[in-house]
Amino acid sequence: MTTTHTPSPRARWSAALALIGLIALGAGCALVPGTRMVTFDKPRSAAEEPPAAAQAEIHPITFKLIRQLTTPPPSPLDNPALEREITDYAYRVGKGDILNIIVFEHEELTIPAGSYRSAAESGTWVHNDGTLYFPYVGKLAVAGLTLEEVRLRLTEALSEYIEEVKVEVNVAAFNAKRVYVTGEVREPGPRPLTNIPLTLLDAINHAGGLTEHADWDNVVLSRRGEEQRISLQALLQHGVLTENRLLRDNDIIHVPRNDTLKVFVLGEVRQPTTLVMGRNGMRLTEALSSVGGLNEGTADATGVFVIRPGGETRPIQIYQLDLSDATAMVLGAQFPLVAHDVVYVTAAPLALWTRVVDTLLPSLQGYNLIDRAQGG
Numbered sequence: 001m002t003t004t005h006t007p008s009p010r011a012r013w014s015a016a017l018a019l020i021g022l023i024a025l026g027a028g029c030a031l032v033p034g035t036r037m038v039t040f041d042k043p044r045s046a047a048e049e050p051p052a053a054a055q056a057e058i059h060p061i062t063f064k065l066i067r068q069l070t071t072p073p074p075s076p077l078d079n080p081a082l083e084r085e086i087t088d089y090a091y092r093v094g095k096g097d098i099l100n101i102i103v104f105e106h107e108e109l110t111i112p113a114g115s116y117r118s119a120a121e122s123g124t125w126v127h128n129d130g131t132l133y134f135p136y137v138g139k140l141a142v143a144g145l146t147l148e149e150v151r152l153r154l155t156e157a158l159s160e161y162i163e164e165v166k167v168e169v170n171v172a173a174f175n176a177k178r179v180y181v182t183g184e185v186r187e188p189g190p191r192p193l194t195n196i197p198l199t200l201l202d203a204i205n206h207a208g209g210l211t212e213h214a215d216w217d218n219v220v221l222s223r224r225g226e227e228q229r230i231s232l233q234a235l236l237q238h239g240v241l242t243e244n245r246l247l248r249d250n251d252i253i254h255v256p257r258n259d260t261l262k263v264f265v266l267g268e269v270r271q272p273t274t275l276v277m278g279r280n281g282m283r284l285t286e287a288l289s290s291v292g293g294l295n296e297g298t299a300d301a302t303g304v305f306v307i308r309p310g311g312e313t314r315p316i317q318i319y320q321l322d323l324s325d326a327t328a329m330v331l332g333a334q335f336p337l338v339a340h341d342v343v344y345v346t347a348a349p350l351a352l353w354t355r356v357v358d359t360l361l362p363s364l365q366g367y368n369l370i371d372r373a374q375g376g
Contacts, residue, residue, distance in 0.1 A: 005294060007351040009341070012332075034343065037229060039136045045104060053360075056307075056315055056316040056317070056318050057315050057316070057317055057318065058318045058319075059317065059318070059319050059320070060080065060319075060320050060321075060322070061284075061306075061319050061320060061328075061331050061332070062229070062331070063334075064332065065319070066331065066334050066335055066336075069335070069336060070334075070336055073089060073237075073238050074234050074238050074240050075238070075240075076238060076239035076240060076241075077227060077240045077241055077242045078240070078241055078242075078244045079241035082199070082241065082242075082243045082244055082245070082246055086197045086246060087201075089196040089197040089246070090101070090146040090147075090148075090195075091146065091147065091171070091174075091193070091194060092143075092145060092146055093142050093143055093144070093145055093146075093147070093150060093171070093176070094126065094143055094144075094175075094176025094177050094249075095126055095127070095128050095129075095176055096124035096125075096126060096128075096142055096173045096175035096176045096354075097125075097126045097171055097173065097174060097175055097176045098124065098125055098126070098169070098171070098173040098175065099123055099124045099125075099126065099132065099142075099150070099169055099170070099171060099172065099193050100122075100123045100124075100169070100170050100172040100300050101123075101124055101134065101154065101167065101169050102164040102167070102168040102169075103158065103162070103165065103166070103167055104167075105166070105248065106162065106165075108135075109134075109135055109290060112167070117366055122172075123172035123173065124228075126142055126143060126176070127128060127184060130142065130143030131143075131145070134154065134157075135259055136157070136158055136160075136161045136162075137154065137157040137158060140153060140157065143176075147169050147170065147171065147195070150169050151167050151168065154167045154169065155167045165248055166262045167237065171195060174192045174193065174195075175192070176195045176249075177192065177193040177249040177250075178190040178192050178249070178250070179191050179193065179198065179203055179247045179248075179249070179250070179251040179252070179253065180250075180251070180252045180253070181203050181204065181206075181207040181253045181255075182252065182253070182254045182257035183214070183253075183254045183256055183257070184210060184211045184213050184214035184215070184256065184257055184258075185204060185207040185208055185209065185210060185211065185214070185255055186207065186208030186209055186210075186211060187206075187207045187208040189207070190205050191206055191207070193247065193248075193249060197246055198245060198246070198247045199244050199245060199246055200219075200221060200244055200245045200247060200253060201232075201235065201236075201244050203247060203253055204232070204253070204255070210232070210255060213257050213258055213259075214255050214256075214257070214258065214279075215257060215258040215260070215261060216231075216232040216233050216236075216254045216255070216279055217231050217232070217233045217234075217279075218231075218256055219231070219232055219254070219255050219256075220252070220253070220254045221245060221251060221252070221253055221255070222233050222252040222253075223250075223251050223252075224247065224250075228245070230245070231243050233279065243354070254307070258276055258277065258278075258279075259276070260339060261276060261277040261339045262274050262275065262276055262277070262339060263275045263276075263277060263282060263287055263337050263339070263340075263341050263342075263343060264340075264341070264342045264343065265287050265290070265291045265343045266342065266343070266344050266345075267293060267299075267343075267344045267345035267346060268294060268295045268298045268299035268300070268346065268347050268348075268349070269291045269292065269293065269294055269299070270289065270291060270292030270293060270294075271291045271292045272291065273290075273291055275287055275290055275291075277337070279338065280291050281336060281337070281338060282336075282337045283332065283333055283334060283335055283337065284304075284306060284321065284331075284332040284333075284335040284337060284343065285329055285332035285333040285335075286333075287337060287343050288304075288332065288343065288345075294323070294345055295345075298348060299345050299346075300346045300347055300348040301322070301323040301324040301345030301346060302322045302323070302324050303320070303345065303347075304320065304321040304322070304323050304332075304343070304344075304345050304346075305318055305319065305320050305321075305343070305344045305345075305346070306319040306320075306321075306335070306337065306341055306342070306343055306344075307319070307341065307342040307343075307344060308338065308340075308341050308342075309340055319335070321335070352359040
């Protein structure tokens with residue numbers, strides 16, 4: 001007579017656990033804590049887009065790929081147009097300016113500054129209607145004129161009363177025209193336009209320079225409702241002088257924060273976090289080092305991925321680095337990251353299996369207690 005052996009509940013659980021482990025390791029089962037960069041086919045309606053993984057392109061990181069992705073630095077460029085603008089620049093008097101007018105050999109027409117009065121306090125104001133008042137001349141429209149044009153008009157008007165009149169005109173206080181520097185500079189605020197040409201680079205320097213949080217590659221110059229993007233990186237680091245501008249009245253220079261230049265490092269690393277790229281960008285090895293490197297006991301060194309968002313015409317790009325060979329660190333040290341990249345390190349198969357066991361162990365222990373109580 002054949003005896004049928006019925007496995008104990010404990011044996012059945014052990015067999016089931018082994019089967020679950022095989023499924024988890026072979027198919028990347030969804031119940032496993034820690035993903036394996038695998039995709040799943042699931043029914044979906046016609047209106048749904050295909051899953052992101054189906055829209056992705058995967059590339060191994062090689063030296064050839066790095067050369068394709070690395071943008072060569074721009075070559076230095078002169079800016080002859082800016083040089084001509086600076087050469088031809090002449091300050092034009094505006095409302096609120098204070099002029100210092102000297103009529104030689106006629107002290108009665110020249111108000112002395114004195115020991116307690118500055119040139120601005122003793123000067124001649126340009127009123128809101130664009131005129132100034134001067135003895136013998138009366139009101140004289142000067143707004144919009146250069147200093148030389150103001151001098152010639154005063155000379156012509158005074159020549160009716162004074163023989164061989166000699167006049168000198170300069171600006172004691174520049175109040176009419178200004179530009180504004182905002183954002184990530186050390187001393188934001190308005191900067192006056194004077195008789196010395198002011199360029200964008202000059203204005204940044206007068207504002208104390210950039211802060212450590214500045215995005216120097218995306219500076220915005222706003223002029224009469226239009227915006228221009230300026231790369232201070234190209235200007236300062238590579239000598240591309242065409243990025244500089246001669247500033248005009250009411251220009252606004254905004255230096256944005258680098259908050260948008262983020263890289264996300266996730267998965268089996270020591271300190272998953274969000275990193276902000278510096279002024280010189282960031283490389284893959286630098287990002288991994290910044291989070292303490294890979295978790296040696298749980299990370300799959302062959303599964304270091306860089307996931308780069310796609311667009312309307314470009315699919316998601318996934319770049320894989322195999323760090324099981326230590327020399328691959330050289331590749332990582334040269335691979336350039338871009339804003340919004342996700343660096344993801346997958347878990348090793350053994351770590352996945354361990355997590356399956358840890359997930360099911362409480363249930364298994366509870367069943368064992370029942371089994372013992374029943375004498376199994």
